[in-house]
Structure formats: C-alpha cells, structure tokens
Amino acid sequence: MADIKIEHLHKEFGLGEDKVVALEDVNLEISGSVFVSIVGPSGCGKSTLLNIMSQIESPTSGVVSITQGGREAMRGYVFQAARLLPWRTVMDNLLFVQEDPGDSVTKERCQRYLDMVQLGDKGDKYPGELSGGMQQRVGIARAFSVEPDVLFMDEPFSHLDAITARTLRRELHEMWKATGKTIVFVTHDVGEAVELSNRILVFSKGGQLEDDMAIDLPFPRDPSDEAVAVSKAQVLRKFEELDLVAT
Amino acid sequence: MAVASAKMPSPRSRGGLVRFLKSPVFARILFPIAVLIFWYASIGAVRAVWPFAVDVLPLPQEVAGAMWDEIIDPFVEGIQAATRTNVYLTFLTSLFRLGVGFLIAMVLGTLLGLAMGLSRAVDAFWHDWVMAILAMPALGWALFLSLIFGFGHTTPILAVILTGIPFVIVNVREGVRNTPRELFDMAQAFGVTRNKTTRHVLIPAMMPFFFAAVRYAFSIGWKGLVIAEVFGGQDGAGWTIKFWYDAHRAHGVVGYAFFFVIFALALEKLVFERWSRHVFKWRPDHGAVEAVEQAFEVAGVAGTIGTAAYVTGVDFEEFEDEGIQ
Secondary structure: OOEEEEEEEEEEEOOHHHOEEEEEEEEEEEEOOOEEEEEOOOOOOHHHHHHHHOOOOOOOEEEEEEEEOOEEOOEEEEOOOOOOOOOOOHHHHHHHOOOOOOOHHHHHHHHHHHHHOOOOOOOOOOHHHOOHHHHHHHHHHHHHHOOOOEEEEEOOOOOOOHHHHHHHHHHHHHHHHHHOOEEEEEOOOHHHHHHHOOEEEEEOOOOOEEEEEEOOOOOOOOOOOHHHHHHHHHHHHHHHHOOOOOO | OOOOHHHOOOHHHHHHHHHHHHOHHHHHHHHHHHHHHHHHHHHHHHHHHOHHHHOOOOOHHHHHHHHHHHHHHHHHHOOOOOOOOOHHHHHHHHHHHHHHHHHHHHHHHHHHHHHHHHOHHHHHHHHHHHHHHHHOOHHHHHHHHHHHHOOOOHHHHHHHHHHHHHHHHHHHHHHHHOOOHHHHHHHHHOOOOHHHHHHHHHHHHHHHHHHHHHHHHHHHHHHHHHHHHHHHOOOOHHHHHHHHHHOOOHHHHHHHHHHHHHHHHHHHHHHHHHHHHHHOOOOOOOOHHHHHHHHOHHHHHHHHHHHHHHHHOOOOHHHHHOOOO
16 A cells, blocks of 8 residues: 655646646645546546656656655556567566566465466466457556555556456456555546546546545445446536536 | 369369468479479570580589589598588688678677667767668678788678678667567566666567578678678688689589578578577467468469469369369
8 A cells, every 4th residue: 555645746748839738736645545546538647647656757847756654665557558578478477577586485476466367377378379358467467466555557448348348347356455555547437437446536638637536335336336327427427517528 | 274184183182282282382392393494494495506505504413413523522532632612611711701700790780780779869970871881782892802901811701791780780770769668668667677678678679670680691791701702712602603603614603602502591491490480489370371361362372273283284273163272
C-alpha cells in the first residue's frame, strides 16, 4: 500500500504554437488499499498522469511523491498492450523485471503469480505462442510479481474481447483483494471503472481533475446489478454536466 | 507440348506428384538442372557456329575436371610441389584476409552504427561520409589501395573493411532506431537498470538488423577482396582467377568462381542459417508462407505446373481438371 501525493502537477508537450497542455494544476491524494480509476475523454491526460506517476515521463512542473512507510514505493505497471519481450519466455519476462532474477525465492514468487493468472504451465512458452488475453495475463502477473506497493494499469483490457476482458476483471479483483495493493487504473469504460473501483477521478479534455467520486458498493460487483447500473448512470451524468460526452 | 494422359498415375500418386512439384525440394533440384540444360544448350550452340569458342566457353564437365585437378593437386604432386595456385593455399590466404577485414569491419561498424543510432549529432557528422564510402565502387578501392600499399595483405584487408563497413554501420544504426520505444518504457517503469535494458532489450531487438549487417558485410567484403586481389595481389583466390584469365583458360576462371559459390553456400547453410535459427527460435511459426501460398493457390499451381510442364514436356492441365490439389 502506497501514499500518493500530487501537488500542482502541470504537463505540456511541444513548444510555441504546437504547445499542448496535457495536465493542468492537478492536486490529488491516494493512500491505502484502494482501487482508483481515472476516467475521461480521449486526450484528457489520463495516460500522461499514469506515466508521470510511474516515472516514464517527467512533469513540466509540480510535485509527485509516491512513498511507502517513508521510503520510495515500489511500482508495477500493466500496459494497454502487454509489452512483453518476444525473445524471452513467459517466466523470463517476469524475471527480467526482478532485482534478483537468479534467486530461487524470486522464481517461486514469479511462478506463484503465473499460477494466480492461470498460466502456471506456460512459463516456458514464448509470448508469440500465446493469445492476446494470455499475454495480458502475463503482463498482470509481471506487475504483481515485483510485489509493488502501487500498481498502475493503463486501459489493460481495452484490446481484448468482451468475455476475456470480463474474466480478467474478475481475476484482477481477486488479486487486488488477496494482495491489498494500491491500484491506479486508467480506463475509458465507465462501466469497468464502476465495477472495479472505490474511487473514480473524472478528468476533462483540458487535463483538469473535475471530480473525485466515491463508489461505496460491496464487492464483487455484477454489471447487471441495479446499484452498479445506478452508479454508472451517476458517473455518466457527471460526464454530461461537464460536457465530456462524445468528445 | 506432349500430353502424358495415356500413362497417368493413380489419383493418390498424382496428388503426391503435384505436391512434390510444388515443394521447395523440387524447386531446389530444378534450379541446377535448368542451369545445366541452359549451359549445355547455349555453349553447344555457340561452338556449333564458332569452333574456336572451345577455349573460352567451357562445358560443365571441363569446369568440373579443372576443379577436380585443383582439389587433388597437392595429394598427387605432394604439398611441397604444389604451386601457389593450389586451391587450399589460395583460399587459406583469402580467408585469412577476409576474416581479419570482416572482423574489423564488424567491430568498427557496430560501434559507429550504435553511436549514430543513439546520437543525432554523431549521425549528422558521419552520415555523408558513410554514404560516400557506400557509393565508392570496390574497383576504386582496389586500385587506390594497391597504389598506396602495394601488393601484400594490407590492400585486400583494407578493401574488405572499406567495402563492408558501410553496410554494417547503416544496418546497426537502423537497428538502434527501430528498437520498440514501448519496451524501453516498460523497462523504465519497472526500474530495470540501463545495463540490463541494453543486454535484454536493445541487443535482441537489433538482432535482425545485425544479421543483415553480417550477411551484407560478408558478401560485399568477399567481392571487394577478390577485386583487390585481382588488381593488387600476388596470391589469393582473386589473383588465381586473374592467373587463369591471363593463361586464357576459361575453365580455371569458372572453376574458381564455383569454388566461391560452394564456399558461400556452405557458410550460409552451416553457419548463418543455424545461428539465425538459434537466435530467432522465439519467432512464432504461424505458417505465413503456407498461408500466402494457399491464398494464391491458383497462380502458384499454374506457375509451378507451367515450369514443370516446360521442363518435362508433360501436360499437367488434365491433373488440375480432375481437381487434384
């Protein structure tokens, strides 16, 4: 579990007339074992925020602090596409991101997470031998295998078919429940956000944090439940109020 | 075209025959047979109208005889008595030069290609020079270098380096530029060290380009070496080809050219292909070639059967009419 503190975060791309503001004065605090979803229209800076938090990109200005008990927090990342190394086996892909890949404890841990995503027997396969859903499962196992304090997920199920995505959402929820990580999840699917999250952050096209909504519903959530449908409608109404629909 | 309908094989064997005619094995066998037929036909025709062509246009068996003489010469005459045109000594000399030049071209070319791929300033500095070296013909290098360094090892080794190195530089640079950015981002997101990222992301991602560099540098360097030995050598395979040329013995020239081909094919099969299979064993085999062949089934069958019919004189259209795949 990590403590995330973001103050006056600002991010721009390009110079002069080509300048684009991706994030504008974002202030945010996330802590504990929470599942936070970031939603908003395309180009609202969702992925940029995640990339800054995971240190892939640096901010133009502002402060981002992600700590765990006073030390810098361990981070894991699940990408939109699995981003596996095609020349390494599934197990070697997990070992690649470990600090001590030769250690037997590390290998056992990687195997445990492969088992959790039901790919325990695929460790010696190459990514090219797996389906898209299986590759994304490996991506999830890789992110959990570093035992991160915080896990960033950037639309991890958007490339998958509806049935596979639903199965993986359930598996992800089980893993979150079992490990208690802080998860920051970017999605453009409001239903997905409502099904998985405690909190939903709504961003506008200009990269501003417009709303911070709590979803106080018991887990596991079924998308066909009335309460879930009502929450989804509330979020969509917020989109309409902010004029974010169909942008 | 002759029709073989009277002796048509049974459907099962006919299907097998068509499959064999469409197979890469048949295509591989067909090529040398076609070359031999063309060779005999064209030389025979020229000799028929110009008998003096016997000296300059050898038949396959005359070339094979010259090659065999070269192969057994040291065993018949004894190593001491063997001349410097002996195939073993000449190839040993040339391979030594090729090996040294190739190694230097690979090392320097890889380092420079990496630097140019990683830095736009370094690329801007070297780009035009690399293109200039690339544009220089091997013959130009051979004459220029032999004027400076005279006869010996230096001229052919430098010719190998200068003809091969631009291909290494260009391929390695493109390899660096084509490494997928998202994999570097992934490594960075997980805090993987730069050293580990270089070894496990950059280098493997570059391997297809590196292999292209090895193959190009080897084949182009090989040609540069031969030209340098022809014009600036006292020994070696290129010099020996020139020796046979001066002696007006075409079978020696063609025979040595075949030694080159055999060596290049052996190296491709025994080293490059095996190495490539080992390095790229992760690539999924989705049967892409088979899928393309299936998609163009009609054209493929027509092409293969057309070729086979032309060579064998058998009309295979009837096989197709019966729906044999």
